[in-house]
Amino acid sequence: MSLFSKLKELKKDNIPVELLLQSPIKLQILTDDIGLDNDITDKNLYRPQLALAGYVGLFSYQRIQIFGNTEIFYLKSITKEERIKTFKNITQFPIPCIILTNNHRLEPELLNICKEFNIAVMTTEFDTTKAFTLLSEFLDDQFAAQLVVHGSFVDVYGVGILFVGRSGIGKSEIALDLIERGHRLVADDVVMLSKKRETILMGTGTSLVQHFMEIRGLGIIDIRQMFGIRSIRFQKRLEIVVELEDWDDSQHYTRTGLDEEPLKLMDVEISHVRLPIFPGKNITVIAEVIAINYLLRTYGYDASKVFSEKLNEKIMKRTPGKKSFQEQRMITYFQGDNE
Amino acid sequence: MEVFERDVEVKNRAGLHTRPAAGLVKLAAKFKSEIFLVRDGFMINGKSIIGVMTLAAEQGCQLTLRAEGPDAEAAVNELVGYFDSGFGEL
Numbered sequence: 175m176s177l178f179s180k181l182k183e184l185k186k187d188n189i190p191v192e193l194l195l196q197s198p199i200k201l202q203i204l205t206d207d208i209g210l211d212n213d214i215t216d217k218n219l220y221r222p223q224l225a226l227a228g229y230v231g232l233f234s235y236q237r238i239q240i241f242g243n244t245e246i247f248y249l250k251s252i253t254k255e256e257r258i259k260t261f262k263n264i265t266q267f268p269i270p271c272i273i274l275t276n277n278h279r280l281e282p283e284l285l286n287i288c289k290e291f292n293i294a295v296m297t298t299e300f301d302t303t304k305a306f307t308l309l310s311e312f313l314d315d316q317f318a319a320q321l322v323v324h325g326s327f328v329d330v331y332g333v334g335i336l337f338v339g340r341s342g343i344g345k346s347e348i349a350l351d352l353i354e355r356g357h358r359l360v361a362d363d364v365v366m367l368s369k370k371r372e373t374i375l376m377g378t379g380t381s382l383v384q385h386f387m388e389i390r391g392l393g394i395i396d397i398r399q400m401f402g403i404r405s406i407r408f409q410k411r412l413e414i415v416v417e418l419e420d421w422d423d424s425q426h427y428t429r430t431g432l433d434e435e436p437l438k439l440m441d442v443e444i445s446h447v448r449l450p451i452f453p454g455k456n457i458t459v460i461a462e463v464i465a466i467n468y469l470l471r472t473y474g475y476d477a478s479k480v481f482s483e484k485l486n487e488k489i490m491k492r493t494p495g496k497k498s499f500q501e502q503r504m505i506t507y508f509q510g511d512n513e
Numbered sequence: 514m515e516v517f518e519r520d521v522e523v524k525n526r527a528g529l530h531t532r533p534a535a536g537l538v539k540l541a542a543k544f545k546s547e548i549f550l551v552r553d554g555f556m557i558n559g560k561s562i563i564g565v566m567t568l569a570a571e572q573g574c575q576l577t578l579r580a581e582g583p584d585a586e587a588a589v590n591e592l593v594g595y596f597d598s599g600f601g602e603l
Contacts, residue, residue, distance in 0.1 A: 181556065182554060182556060184554050184555060322555055322556055322557065324557065324558040324561060324564060341542070341558060341560040341561060342542075342560075362563065363558075363561045363563035363564050363567075364557060364561070364563060364564050364567045380567050382566065382567055382569060383563050383566070383567055386563065387563070388561070388562050388563050394562075394563070
């Protein structure tokens with residue numbers, strides 16, 4: 175689609191070790207501020223068991239090195255001289271950092287070697303499996319592809335709807351109207367989308383803009399201050415893209431909903447609605463209906479399919495040549511206005 | 514469709530703050546073409562004031578101006594002029 179085709183994905187090549195302190199595994203630094211600005215270039219983690227044993231072929235030294243029970247107890251099982259030799263052997267590689275799980279510590283002489291080679295060492299109370307999962311998810315997010323989209327992103331009945339369209343078509347006004355009706359704004363104007371677990375897109379605003387919004391002719395307003403905490407949220411999964419267009423007679427707009435084509439954004443399929451606008455059309459109500467209809471479909475009811483099946487059934491039952499005008503009515507006969 | 518791109522630099526001391534951002538958006542809105550500003554791969558719509566302010570472009574910051582549409586060249590030239598004048602703050 176033209177609106178998204180020219181957008182370029184943003185991807186981080188590296189993150190500093192310091193950023194790991196914000197990960198959910200509550201890291202504690204053991205090497206003061208040494209190596210905190212080392213670059214992490216790989217989102218995968220590594221357990222250096224064979225490297226500790228002396229074999230450094232295929233050693234993925236560029237990854238974060240995780241020392242779990244195996245590594246720590248192995249180090250404890252060898253002599254002090256061997257430990258130092260082992261550490262001198264692995265620290266010749268540019269390791270970004272070492273993370274010890276289960277609240278393990280390293281002997282001071284080993285910490286000193288790490289300090290000497292500018293390698294940060296940190297410890298966490300989590301066990302290795304949990305630390306692996308949490309840290310992987312954190313790194314996945316940090317290294318995720320991102321897309322900056324011009325549009326308004328609103329949570330409508332729990333469904334994340336992104337409104338896109340040309341400048342001045344009224345994206346912010348629709349968002350404002352939805353907020354007024356009790357829905358929640360995620361971001362306006364600058365929406366940042368990140369891919370999560372390869373299958374979903376999460377959207378958020380930017381740290382500067384947060385929930386500020388520009389309304390033509392009015393200027394900048396702050397939604398959070400005006401409508402309160404219940405009118406905003408920080409993140410939402412993107413589920414539907416609503417593309418607002420000026421009415422164009424030559425364009426075909428779906429009439430049944432059966433021919434809906436999803437949109438591919440960063441290789442993730444997202445429902446896509448093209449909505450022509452014209453004076454007197456209440457887009458806010460239509461947006462609510464789009465959300466509810468999406469929920470119905472998610473929970474197994476597709477109105478366009480049900481209707482279409484009813485029609486097929488009726489066609490099959492018809493006998494050719496028979497007049498059937500009376501059968502068209504929903505009820506057989508009117509009993510008076512009882513109900 | 515014409516596509517034009519030019520690199521520009523923020524020259525004034527205060528950077529691309531609210532007043533020049535408003536000026537920039539006003540200029541951009543005159544043109545039919547779509548206008549984009551790019552900073553480190555982060556691309557925003559040049560007709561959105563919130564978008565332009567998101568760049569938080571300081572003095573010396575390098576940006577890429579991009580226009581797509583029937584009047585792309587004229588749009589880029591006029592906007593480059595606005596950048597070169599330091600938004601009238603030099």
